[in-house]
């Protein structure tokens with residue numbers, strides 16, 4: 001009996017089903033590469049953006065996330081909700097903002113996991129006038145291997161401050177833009193006056209390259225960093241005594257008496273928060289306090305001698 005030859009629609013169906021199987025295998029291969037650490041999730045996302053109809057672009061965001069080590073189904077759903085991405089979305093079909101949020105999530109997560117290894121994110125916080133800026137300046141000068149984050153602020157530069165070294169001095173519009181674009185790791189309004197924030201990418205880039213990073217920020221910022229990167233080491237800088245703190249604030253002579261009184265009220269609340277921190281360093285002597293902070297950073301090379 002003559003064999004029944006496939007009709008054109010059958011040929012199409014067979015070809016389509018073979019293509020579907022091949023595509024599924026290709027997607028499974030990509031997921032395997034992520035799971036085994038052969039490709040990073042960020043690399044796969046970049047490939048999906050480059051070519052939305054390619055194998056990476058056809059990956060559902062849900063399967064992509066689950067293939068990342070240590071992300072299970074529950075966590076994946078939480079992440080999807082937080083990033084405001086619907087479960088039906090594929091990597092290649094994400095809108096720009098969704099893509100940006102996903103990239104930012106992956107970058108921060110990678111950096112946070114880096115902290116498990118040698119590179120450390122150390123946050124130096126403490127009450128007004130305890131000497132945070134002075135200790136940070138000493139570290140900048142004497143320990144060139146320490147990556148000191150440069151904050152953005154809406155306040156004006158003071159005499160002697162340099163753009164890009166002391167701070168990035170920006171106006172309110174630019175600060176709003178940075179916050180909206182997710183460019184800040186944390187930010188806060190400090191002393192009820194100006195806004196200050198830590199630009200995210202220099203921190204995550206340095207950590208991803210294995211460098212320890214130091215942030216000199218206020219206590220609200222330290223709490224926000226703890227939420228974003230739970231492995232960060234939080235250091236609370238203490239004055240030798242309350243009277244010495246008052247002396248330093250008044251002696252610095254940069255605030256009006258009314259502002260000094262307000263800051264001292266806040267300082268009482270801030271001192272009460274020291275238990276939230278991992279380490280406490282008393283700033284008797286600037287060089288000593290700086291060394292104690294640097295010791296927490298797992299530097300690979302020796303500091304410069306004074």
Ligand SMILES: Nc1ncnc2c1ncn2[C@@H]1O[C@H](COP(=O)(O)OP(=O)(O)OP(=O)(O)O)[C@@H](O)[C@H]1O
Nearest residue numbers: 127128129130131132133134248252283284285286
């Ligand atoms: N170990 C120290 N011994 C004596 N004086 C110090 C010491 N550390 C800092 N100071 C002085 O204390 C004053 C306050 O220091 P600094 O401005 O660094 O404080 P800060 O914590 O950065 O304050 P703020 O949060 O208000 O910006 C400065 O005049 C500084 O020279």
Ligand SMILES: Nc1nc2c(ncn2[C@@H]2O[C@H](COP(=O)(O)O)[C@@H](O)[C@H]2O)c(=O)[nH]1
Nearest residue numbers: 151152187188190196197198216217218221
């Ligand atoms: N939350 C953040 N606080 C910051 C940041 N950069 C600096 N600061 C804190 O602001 C005050 C005032 O600083 P000043 O230079 O105007 O005297 C001080 O307590 C800093 O620690 C930041 O990025 N985020």
